[in-house]
Amino acid sequence: MEKQQIKIGVIAGTPVDTQMGVDFISQKGFQAIGESTASSPKEQNLLQFLGPKKLTQKVISIIKDYEKQKITRTMIYCNSLSAAIDIELIKKSVPRTKLVTPLDIYEKLAKQYSKITLWAANGQCLSAIEKIFYEENPGIEIMGISMLPVIESIENLEPSVSIIKKFDLKSMFVNSFRPAALVLGCTHLPYLKSVLKDECDFPIIDPAEEMLLYLISN
Numbered sequence: 001m002e003k004q005q006i007k008i009g010v011i012a013g014t015p016v017d018t019q020m021g022v023d024f025i026s027q028k029g030f031q032a033i034g035e036s037t038a039s040s041p042k043e044q045n046l047l048q049f050l051g052p053k054k055l056t057q058k059v060i061s062i063i064k065d066y067e068k069q070k071i072t073r074t075m076i077y078c079n080s081l082s083a084a085i086d087i088e089l090i091k092k093s094v095p096r097t098k099l100v101t102p103l104d105i106y107e108k109l110a111k112q113y114s115k116i117t118l119w120a121a122n123g124q125c126l127s128a129i130e131k132i133f134y135e136e137n138p139g140i141e142i143m144g145i146s147m148l149p150v151i152e153s154i155e156n157l158e159p160s161v162s163i164i165k166k167f168d169l170k171s172m173f174v175n176s177f178r179p180a181a182l183v184l185g186c187t188h189l190p191y192l193k194s195v196l197k198d199e200c201d202f203p204i205i206d207p208a209e210e211m212l213l214y215l216i217s218n
């Protein structure tokens with residue numbers, strides 16, 4: 001099947017995050033449409049902590065709407081959303097859809113590194129990703145960070161250089177721990193990747209690439 005014949009549904013926490021997912025897929029030559037589950041990072045954060053059942057049903061509803069449009073490949077382009085919802089219930093509710101989340105990618109990554117910095121949007125997401133890494137590689141060293149204010153700055157489309165300077169991110173990632181890799185556990189964070197990679201002498205890992213490869217495979 002040619003690239004332009006493949007259409008992928010994107011679900012993320014906010015309109016900005018969702019558009020980032022749509023843009024990522026479109027830049028790879030595939031069609032994509034997106035739908036968000038909240039209007040802002042704060043609203044999404046509250047839903048994830050206080051309304052996970054409601055959030056799960058909302059995701060199911062979006063995927064069923066995609067299926068009506070004959071879209072049967074969906075990427076949940078949001079780590080914290082993936083950590084909050086009941087993925088197994090969703091898969092049972094929409095069996096015709098091929099579904100992938102960032103959490104599906106971390107099992108493979110865990111076997112590749114012995115020391116990482118893991119950067120997530122909130123503590124719930126950080127905990128869920130850490131659990132996957134430790135289950136797959138009990139000896140791994142992890143410095144976990146959750147910084148919702150950084151996500152809010154990205155939502156406001158502040159310049160990457162300004163965000164990195166404001167939160168002293170270079171010092172946090174490089175000087176305090178020196179990981180073998182920085183894992184971007186939030187799909188807002190690739191917004192900073194092009195600037196961060198000039199400041200870091202270790203790989204910066206975005207799971208979206210592997211997610212897309214899984215969706216487009218037969």
